[in-house]
Amino acid sequence: MWEYSDIVKEHYKNPKNVGSIENADAIGEAGALACGDALKLYLKIKDGVITDAKFQTFGCGSAVASSSILTEMVIGKTVEEAKKITNKEIAEKLGGLPPEKMHCSVMGHEALEDALKNFEGSDNESPQAPKSKDKIICNCFSITEKAIRDSIENHGAKTVKDITDLTYAGGACGRCKGNIQTIINTYNMETKNTKEELNNVQFILKVNSVIEKNIAPELTKDCGGIELINIDGKNVYVRLTGTCKGCRNSHLTLKNFVQAQLQEHVDNEIIVIEVE
Amino acid sequence: MSQNLIYLDNNATTKVDEKVVEAMLPYFSEEYGNPSSIYDLAHTANTAVRHSREAIKEFLGAKDAKEIIFTSCGSESANTAIKGVLELNRAKKHIITTKIEHPCVLNLYKDLENKGYRADYIGVDSNGDLDVQELLSKVEKDTALVSVMYANNETGAIFPVKEIAQKVKEINPETKVFVDAVQAAGKIPINVKETEIDFLGISAHKFHGPKGIGALYVKSGTMMAPLIIGGHQERGKRAGTENVPYIVGMAEAAKLAMAHLSDELTEVKRLRDMLEEGILSKIKNARLNSTAKNRVPNTTNIGFLYIEGELILLHLNDAGICASSGSACTSGSLEPSHVLRAMGVPFTALHGSIRFSLSRYTTESDIIQVIQELPHIIEKLAKISPFQKELGEILNNKC
Numbered sequence: 001m002w003e004y005s006d007i008v009k010e011h012y013k014n015p016k017n018v019g020s021i022e023n024a025d026a027i028g029e030a031g032a033l034a035c036g037d038a039l040k041l042y043l044k045i046k047d048g049v050i051t052d053a054k055f056q057t058f059g060c061g062s063a064v065a066s067s068s069i070l071t072e073m074v075i076g077k078t079v080e081e082a083k084k085i086t087n088k089e090i091a092e093k094l095g096g097l098p099p100e101k102m103h104c105s106v107m108g109h110e111a112l113e114d115a116l117k118n119f120e121g122s123d124n125e126s127p128q129a130p131k132s133k134d135k136i137i138c139n140c141f142s143i144t145e146k147a148i149r150d151s152i153e154n155h156g157a158k159t160v161k162d163i164t165d166l167t168y169a170g171g172a173c174g175r176c177k178g179n180i181q182t183i184i185n186t187y188n189m190e191t192k193n194t195k196e197e198l199n200n201v202q203f204i205l206k207v208n209s210v211i212e213k214n215i216a217p218e219l220t221k222d223c224g225g226i227e228l229i230n231i232d233g234k235n236v237y238v239r240l241t242g243t244c245k246g247c248r249n250s251h252l253t254l255k256n257f258v259q260a261q262l263q264e265h266v267d268n269e270i271i272v273i274e275v276e
Numbered sequence: 277m278s279q280n281l282i283y284l285d286n287n288a289t290t291k292v293d294e295k296v297v298e299a300m301l302p303y304f305s306e307e308y309g310n311p312s313s314i315y316d317l318a319h320t321a322n323t324a325v326r327h328s329r330e331a332i333k334e335f336l337g338a339k340d341a342k343e344i345i346f347t348s349c350g351s352e353s354a355n356t357a358i359k360g361v362l363e364l365n366r367a368k369k370h371i372i373t374t375k376i377e378h379p380c381v382l383n384l385y386k387d388l389e390n391k392g393y394r395a396d397y398i399g400v401d402s403n404g405d406l407d408v409q410e411l412l413s414k415v416e417k418d419t420a421l422v423s424v425m426y427a428n429n430e431t432g433a434i435f436p437v438k439e440i441a442q443k444v445k446e447i448n449p450e451t452k453v454f455v456d457a458v459q460a461a462g463k464i465p466i467n468v469k470e471t472e473i474d475f476l477g478i479s480a481h482k483f484h485g486p487k488g489i490g491a492l493y494v495k496s497g498t499m500m501a502p503l504i505i506g507g508h509q510e511r512g513k514r515a516g517t518e519n520v521p522y523i524v525g526m527a528e529a530a531k532l533a534m535a536h537l538s539d540e541l542t543e544v545k546r547l548r549d550m551l552e553e554g555i556l557s558k559i560k561n562a563r564l565n566s567t568a569k570n571r572v573p574n575t576t577n578i579g580f581l582y583i584e585g586e587l588i589l590l591h592l593n594d595a596g597i598c599a600s601s602g603s604a605c606t607s608g609s610l611e612p613s614h615v616l617r618a619m620g621v622p623f624t625a626l627h628g629s630i631r632f633s634l635s636r637y638t639t640e641s642d643i644i645q646v647i648q649e650l651p652h653i654i655e656k657l658a659k660i661s662p663f664q665k666e667l668g669e670i671l672n673n674k675c
Contacts, residue, residue, distance in 0.1 A: 012590060018660050033663070036584060036612060036627035040662040056662035058627075060586035064660060 005095030011065035028115025041111040062101040066108040138169035287633035293484040299528035303521035328527030335530035337467030350458040351380040353477030353492040360500030368420035375618040404433040404568040426460035432575025433568030441472035462533035463572040485529030489522035545573035554647035579625025582663040602629040
């Protein structure tokens with residue numbers, strides 16, 4: 001049995017906004033019957049604001065819960081606000097999802113994206129047009145190379161298992177696992193190359209940006225903070241503030257999180273040093 | 277959990293019979309001697325193990341108690357037999373098995389394939405019956421082992437293992453035959469005597485015994501290398517101090533299973549058929565997946581079209597009903613049931629397939645309650661499905 005949060009349980013037991021909307025202004029679809037997961041999202045949009053949302057889902061408990069909470073999240077939001085919703089936020093609203101079930105939140109996000117695209121592009125293209133003619137990597141679940149690249153670039157997937165959790169790819173017969181690994185390797189090679197091309201100024205800007213966008217927000221959640229003090233070659237000097245300051249586990253935060261993030265996004269050889 | 281629990285997942289594991297617990301208890305803190313020691317205390321333990329071996333011999337219909345070795349589980353029995361055969365026949369690199377074996381066996385063959393073995397996986401038809409002719413056609417000089425389960429855990433299909441063993445030996449007398457009988461033991465009579473089966477594995481917790489104990493039948497005269505090397509226990513075929521209380525527990529469970537075997541074919545089967553007919557008549561988008569010629573009496577597998585299995589199980593759980601699913605989502609591997617896939621169950625029903633497995637503890641009121649509850653659950657979940665058009669057609673046409 002999965003460890004589902006109480007919020008997930010509540011939403012699959014009593015899902016909110018089940019059904020369809022006649023004359024919906026936007027319909028989004030994600031998943032497929034063959035994969036064991038399929039979601040249809042209906043939106044009513046008035047003056048750029050989502051006034052109603054309904055869903056129909058074929059899927060497990062967490063798929064139904066993700067769809068149900070997504071409808072609650074979008075009602076009352078403007079289209080622009082709704083566009084900013086990420087799969088991570090859906091999972092967070094649910095009180096977290098087991099890693100193997102993260103793809104359920106991704107599916108919710110995909111359906112929303114599809115619906116909003118369909119809404120904006122309804123004048124010039126058919127919403128049913130295939131989303132991509134990309135090369136299919138996982139034949140069992142019809143997962144494209146683009147989708148796999150997307151989970152690496154935008155959802156932080158690093159291993160084949162991460163990709164399977166997020167997209168299903170490789171989850172059935174497993175024959176494509178080698179190809180998925182190749183895509184990961186190619187991505188790593190490409191990003192490594194781009195990392196090496198940074199000049200000094202770009203390097204500093206990149207470090208600063210990763211600290212601001214990726215690192216600081218996470219530390220803020222625990223009422224901590226971080227300041228960039230100096231950069232000398234590959235050595236990055238930082239000061240921890242708030243609750244992080246003097247925390248017994250701060251060296252772990254520094255190595256496992258701050259340094260890991262900087263190595264991943266900027267340069268593999270970065271060493272983070274704490275300044276008192 | 278305790279209030280009105282209806283347990284229909286007996287192919288996963290079973291409730292330990294109270295008489296089994298009673299039989300085991302003295303061997304923890306009273307008769308705790310090591311069967312290999314010399315004093316009276318040890319003698320009691322030694323006698324208990326000897327009697328237990330005799331009971332398992334009877335249970336499997338073996339010729340001699342020496343043919344029974346105790347293991348820790350069904351997986352160990354399978355590993356012992358398979359690796360034990362291959363180790364002694366290193367020149368032979370070919371294995372034949374089926375696509376619908378239990379993962380514990382299938383994963384072992386996948387591993388052996390990585391180590392240079394060739395494996396043929398024989399398929400099943402849409403009823404779940406094995407293609408015996410295809411299996412026999414694969415037997416060759418190089419075939420070290422044929423491995424076929426006695427009954428399938430998901431569909432309950434029984435395979436003609438005695439006939440297969442005999443015909444395999446006619447083609448190649450040197451090929452060894454291993455039968456995974458974990459899902460057959462306690463449900464149908466097993467009689468290995470006068471068959472050509474070389475190895476047959478069972479696990480106690482599938483027939484109201486404790487978890488963590490199993491047995492392997494090794495036909496007398498069959499050579500094998502031990503999996504666990506160490507002391508002289510089990511005549512050198514499986515080292516390690518005998519797990520006396522659990523061996524006693526398994527033997528007691530086996531005796532009880534033999535005494536109740538006729539109930540399986542009458543009462544358990546009657547309730548299973550009642551459940552099956554009740555569901556199929558009341559729920560229009562239900563489809564019987566297990567339609568094999570011969571089936572163990574306790575198992576049924578039903579697909580609910582356009583509804584996902586985990587969701588059904590979660591709602592059954594809320595109604596106090598335990599069952600299991602061939603759905604991808606419950607397994608943790610994201611892989612839908614390899615058994616149902618091998619049978620070609622359509623995707624519309626594959627992900628919504630539920631296995632109900634009964635036992636001698638199942639009552640008629642349990643079954644009546646499931647037949648009452650399930651249609652409401654399916655109806656509620658059908659409303660969530662995006663396949664309203666397809667469901668509508670089924671619900672309106674099929675009477």
